[in-house]
Amino acid sequence: RRARPVREVLFFPSRPCCIEALLAEAAEPGAPARPCPCPLPSGDTALSRLVRRLLSARRSLDLCLFAFSCPQLARAVQLLHRRGVRVRLVTDAQYMGLHGSQVGRLRHAGIQVRHDQHSGYMHHKFAIVDRRMLITGSLNWTSQAIQSNRENVLVVEDAEYVKAFQDEFERIWEEYNPTSYTFFPQRQ
Amino acid sequence: RRARPVREVLFFPSRPCCIEALLAEAAEPGAPARPCPCPLPSGDTALSRLVRRLLSARRSLDLCLFAFSCPQLARAVQLLHRRGVRVRLVTDAQYMGLHGSQVGRLRHAGIQVRHDQHSGYMHHKFAIVDRRMLITGSLNWTSQAIQSNRENVLVVEDAEYVKAFQDEFERIWEEYNPTSYTFFPQRQ
Numbered sequence: 230r231r232a233r234p235v236r237e238v239l240f241f242p243s244r245p246c247c248i249e250a251l252l253a254e255a256a257e258p259g260a261p262a263r264p265c266p267c268p269l270p271s272g273d274t275a276l277s278r279l280v281r282r283l284l285s286a287r288r289s290l291d292l293c294l295f296a297f298s299c300p301q302l303a304r305a306v307q308l309l310h311r312r313g314v315r316v317r318l319v320t321d322a323q324y325m326g327l328h329g330s331q332v333g334r335l336r337h338a339g340i341q342v343r344h345d346q347h348s349g350y351m352h353h354k355f356a357i358v359d360r361r362m363l364i365t366g367s368l369n370w371t372s373q374a375i376q377s378n379r380e381n382v383l384v385v386e387d388a389e390y391v392k393a394f395q396d397e398f399e400r401i402w403e404e405y406n407p408t409s410y411t412f413f414p415q416r417q
Numbered sequence: 418r419r420a421r422p423v424r425e426v427l428f429f430p431s432r433p434c435c436i437e438a439l440l441a442e443a444a445e446p447g448a449p450a451r452p453c454p455c456p457l458p459s460g461d462t463a464l465s466r467l468v469r470r471l472l473s474a475r476r477s478l479d480l481c482l483f484a485f486s487c488p489q490l491a492r493a494v495q496l497l498h499r500r501g502v503r504v505r506l507v508t509d510a511q512y513m514g515l516h517g518s519q520v521g522r523l524r525h526a527g528i529q530v531r532h533d534q535h536s537g538y539m540h541h542k543f544a545i546v547d548r549r550m551l552i553t554g555s556l557n558w559t560s561q562a563i564q565s566n567r568e569n570v571l572v573v574e575d576a577e578y579v580k581a582f583q584d585e586f587e588r589i590w591e592e593y594n595p596t597s598y599t600f601f602p603q604r605q
Contacts, residue, residue: 238581242537295555349430349565352555365569367483367540367555377537379589381553383571383578390571393426401567 234386235282235362241380243275248301251277255284256308275382276375279364280305282384286358291398292318293353296330296369303331307338318342319401321351329371343405351401355394363391422574423470423550429568431463436489439465443472444496463570464563467552468493470572474546479586480506481541484518484557491519498528506530507589509539517559531593539589543582551579 247269250262265271283290283305290309297303297320310316318335322344325332336342345351355365366382368374385391435457438450453459471478471493478497485491485508498504506523510532513520524530533539543553554570556562573579 236577238578240581240585345567347565349567350562352562352566352568354555355569365554365571367542367553374538374540377535378540379533379537380540381543381582381585383553389424390426393428394569397428397569 235384236386237278237282237384239275239278239366239382239384241275241368241375241382242377243277243375244272245269245376246274246277247271248277248280248305251280251284252304252308255305255312276301279382282358282362282364283356284309285362286314288359289315289357290317291357291360291395291402292316292320293351293355293394293398293401294318294370295321295350295352295354296324296327296371297335298327298329298331298371299375300331300372302370303335306335306340310335310338310340316340317398317402319351319353319398319405320344322346323350343402343407345405346410353397353401355398357391357395357398360395361391362386363394365394423572424574425466425470425572427463427466427554427570427572429463429556429563429570430565431465431563432460433457433564434462434465435459436465436468436493439468439472440492440496443493443500464489467570470546470550470552471544472497473550474502476547477503477545478505479545479548479583479590480504480508481539481543481582481586481589482506482558483509483538483540483542484512484515484559485523486515486517486519486559487563488519488560490558491523494523494528495526498523498526504528505586505590507539507541507586507593508532510534511538531590531595533593534598541585541589545579545583545586548583549579550574551582553582 247265247267249265250271286309320332363385368380368382435453435455437453438459474497508520545551551573556568556570
C-alpha cells in the first residue's frame with residue numbers, strides 16, 4: 230500500500246546534533262549501532278530530519294544548490310553515491326570554489342557536477358529525491374545557515390510541484406552542459 | 418462558491434515588464450487604463466504574477482524577507498498599506514540599511530517593521546496573504562535577483578503549510594518586538 234504523501238516544514242536554526250547513527254544505518258542497514266564518541270545529542274532536529282529525507286533516496290538525487298559547504302550533508306550525499314544512487318549536482322560558479330565548499334570533494338568522489346557561466350547567481354536551493362519528493366526553501370547547505378540563520382525548508386511529495394522543479398532541473402542541467410561552455414566572459 | 422486553491426510555481430529570472438497597469442487597476446479598480454509611456458512590455462511574467470498574488474490581499478500581508486530592495490514590489494506593498502491592508506514586515510538587521518533597501522521607505526510610509534538583533538541572518542523569503550496564501554522560495558526581493566538570478570517561488574494555498582509559516586511569523590514577530598531590544602552587542 231502506498232504511504233501517505235510526505236508533507237513537512239522544517240525551520241532553522243537547528244539544534245546541533247550528531248548524525249553518525251543515521252549515516253551508519255544508511256551505510257549498513259541493520260548493523261549493530263556503535264555509539265559515537267562525540268558530545269552532541271542525536272535527537273530529532275531540523276538537520277536530522279533533512280538528512281533522513283535525503284537518505285531515503287533509492288534511485289536518484291538531483292541537487293540544485295547555490296552554496297554547498299556543510300560537511301555533514303556532503304557525507305550523506307557521498308554515501309548515496311556509493312550506494313549506487315544517481316546523484317547530479319548543479320551549483321553556482323562563483324560559490325563553488327569558495328573556502329569550505331564541498332563541491333570539489335563531491336566531484337572528486339565521482340559525482341557529476343555542472344555550474345553556470347553567468348554573472349547572475351544560480352540561487353536555487355532544492356533537491357529532488359527519486360523524482361518524487363521535492364525539498365526546497367531558503368536554506369543554503371552551509372553549516373552557518375543550519376546553525377545560525379532563520380531558514381525554512383519545505384518537503385513536498387506532490388506530483389505537480391515536483392514536476393515543475395524536475396523540469397527546471399533538466400533545463401538547467403542541459404544549459405550548463407560543459408560542451409556548451411564558451412570559455413569567454415559573457416556580456417550580460 | 419470557493420475557488421480552487423492556488424498552486425503555482427514561478428521561476429526567475431523574469432523577463433523585464435511594466436507593472437503600471439497592475440498597480441493602477443489595484444489602486445482604482447475599473448478606472449479607464451492609461452497607457453504607460455515606458456518601453457517595457459506589460460506581458461505575463463514571473464514578476465507580474467508575483468505582483469498579482471500580492472495585490473490580491475484584502476486584509477493582511479505578513480512579510481518575512483531577508484532583503485527587500487525592489488522598488489516595484491515596494492510600490493505594490495505601499496499600495497496595499499494605503500488601501501487599509503494590515504502589512505507587517507520582518508527583515509534582517511544587517512541588510513535593511515544597505516544602499517537601495519526599501520525598508521526605510523516602507524517604515525516612513527507607516528508600515529510596521531521589525532528586525533533581528535542576532536549575528537545569524539533572518540534569511541526567510543516568504544509572504545503570507547490574508548493568512549491564507551503562502552508565497553515562499555529562494556527569491557530575495559531585489560531587482561538583481563528578479564532580473565538576473567535563477568530563482569524559484571512557490572505559491573501555496575494549503576492550510577497545513579500556511580499555518581506552519583504563519584506560526585513561524587508570529588514567533589519571530591514577538592521575538593523581534595522592540596521592547597525586547599537590548600542595545601548591547603550580544604555574544605552568540
